[in-house]
Amino acid sequence: MFGVLRLCFWFALFSCSAGVAEAADHPDLEPVKALFAAMSKQDGKAMQDTSTKDFQLLEHGEEWSMQKLVDVVQANGKSHERKNFFKQIRARQTGDMAWVSYWNKAEIQRATELKIIVWLESAVMVKVDGEWKIQMLHSTRVESDKQPKHIKWDPLEAAK
Numbered sequence: 001m002f003g004v005l006r007l008c009f010w011f012a013l014f015s016c017s018a019g020v021a022e023a024a025d026h027p028d029l030e031p032v033k034a035l036f037a038a039m040s041k042q043d044g045k046a047m048q049d050t051s052t053k054d055f056q057l058l059e060h061g062e063e064w065s066m067q068k069l070v071d072v073v074q075a076n077g078k079s080h081e082r083k084n085f086f087k088q089i090r091a092r093q094t095g096d097m098a099w100v101s102y103w104n105k106a107e108i109q110r111a112t113e114l115k116i117i118v119w120l121e122s123a124v125m126v127k128v129d130g131e132w133k134i135q136m137l138h139s140t141r142v143e144s145d146k147q148p149k150h151i152k153w154d155p156l157e158a159a160k
Helices: 003-021 027-040 043-048 066-072
Strands: 051-059 063-064 081-094 097-110 113-126 131-142
Touching: 003 113, 027 051, 027 081, 027 097, 027 113, 027 131, 043 051, 043 066, 051 066
Parallel strands: 051 131
Antiparallel strands: 051 063, 081 097, 097 113, 113 131
């Protein structure tokens, strides 16, 4: 009997984890994608429109406001092209609050330099006047030697 229960436990665990990792993007990832699309356009107002007034970003050991993020994205008006890629890990929603975890990759082209950066991130969204807004984003840069090799990146342009 114990062996059957153990087998059922491992089967259930494998089934759940496989389904979550390969599932299509949850709608709760859309505000995050909107934020990164605005970042690609260096559009500070559009960036701010994706978040709550009390937005908090925990960026690789630092606490940032939305204004700090806008300032970094628009740094000195330096021209660049940014392409965003995502791979959702998991998402959960309870009422007017949701969270999503995902891998994020940016390819940033400046003049002759291409920089590729990967982050492991999570975001908390809340409904404000019927619209999902990002309240908190937690972002950890992943060094190139520790980046996952198995991910099939979904470009932002292919998102709904």
